[in-house]
Amino acid sequence: MIRPQNSVIVDLAVRIMAPMIQIFAFYVIFHGHYSPGGGFQGGALLAASILLQRVVLGRRRSARSFPPRLAIPFGAVGIAIFAGTGLWPLVTGGNVLQYDYLPLGLSPVFLRNTGILLVEIGIAFAVLGTLVSIYDDLSNFQRKER
Amino acid sequence: MNGDFSAVFFVLAIVAALVSLKVRDLLAAAALLSLFSFVVALLYVSLGAVDVGFNEAVLGAGVTGILLVIAIFNTCRRSQDRQHRGSRGSALGRLVAMLGLVGVGAVLLWAMAGLPDFGDPVAPAARHLSDRMIEGAYHDAHTPNIVTVMIADYRSFDTLGEGIVVFTAGLACFLLLRSERRRDEDGPGT
Structure with a gap:
């Protein structure tokens, strides 16, 4: 089993680095229209910052920044955002994922722009929830004694 | 520039992969696999696929490394290949x-x-849709990053499928490992 680190240096470095990684992750998600990156990369960065805290600060202290029971709901909400953005245009007469039919009152070009952003946020949620959940399951898993 | 560096990256990646197969300490093997992923990410970037390189650097070199280390902590640190050498066949x-x-x-x-x-402009893959997507991306969605338009607009149905696959993998881990744990907690008799 992995125990929390006792080193002050590692502890402090992680506590400084994790918020910075998270800010960069949000930048990557929301700036994905203009620079490399997007929902998948940003979500993975967010998950990496959470995993860093899990590894170094230990389970109990890192649960304050991201409770383990939230992981699977985050993933489900992400998929729901993505699928909802896809299915919404069906109601207003478009095809699946045809963003110009989203009823937001913008010009079609900016509707597509917004649709891309919504989808990226959904992917980010899904990737964040899934990766953290896999880590929690693996690290919680207790080996059978043979 | 691309030619020189990608040759170095290829050699590094192959060496890292071979050494990770040979090394006995699985923790070292996990670190070498992270190195492999990072070199492959650099290779993607040197080929111009910055988004893919970004992904590979975060997921392949970062998160996968952590998951491998966790798996090693829960199982066994030394490789036990040697014990099975006799059963490898004639x-x-x-x-x-x-x-x-x-x-x-x-x-x-x-x-x-x-x-x-x-990068051949008359390759079959570059002839049909690529032109229309490259020329239409900014016009259609006012998004300068063509890759984003490609994965979230033109090919968003694929991306939805990928998201569902990723989430399903997480759910599978959840169901397999958590149910296992509960059975252990019930005691050795069950």
């Missing part, structure tokens, strides 16, 4: 396997010679 079997591998490799290399060059 010398004839090994010779046949080696010849088969060399044959498949030769066929793949031969087939590779027929592929178009990297």
Whole structure:
């Protein structure tokens, strides 16, 4: 089993680095229209910052920044955002994922722009929830004694 | 510039992969696999696929490394390949396997010679949709990053499928590992 680190240096470095990684992750998600990156990369960065805290600060202290029971709901909400953005245009007469039919009152070009952003946020949620959940399951898993 | 560096990256990646197969300490093997992923990410970037390189650097070199380390902590740190050496089959079997591998490799290399060059503008893959997507991306969605438009707009149905696959993998881990844990907590009798 992995125990929390006792080193002050590692502890402090992680506590400084994790918020910075998270800010960069949000930048990557929301700036994905203009620079490399997007929902998948940003979500993975967010998950990496959470995993860093899990590894170094230990389970109990890192649960304050991201409770383990939230992981699977985050993933489900992400998929729901993505699928909802896809299915919404069906109601207003478009095809699946045809963003110009989203009823937001913008010009079609900016509707597509917004649709891309919504989808990226959904992917980010899904990737964040899934990766953290896999880590929690693996690290919680207790080996059978043979 | 691309030519020189990508050759170095290829050599580094192959060396890292081979050494990670040979090394006995699985923690070292996990670190070498992270190195492999990072070199592959650099390779993607040197080929111009910055988004893919970004992904590979975060997921392949970062998160996968952590997951491998966790798996090692829960199982066993030393590789136990040596104990199974006797059951690997006869010398004839090994010779046949080696010849088969060399044959498949030769066929793949031969087939590779027929592929178009990297960045060939008249390659079949670049002829039909690529032009329309490259020219229409900014016009359609006012998004300068063509890759984003590609994965979230033109090919968003694929991306939805990928998201569902990723989430399903997480759910599978959840169901397999958590139910296992509960059975353990019930005691050894069950």
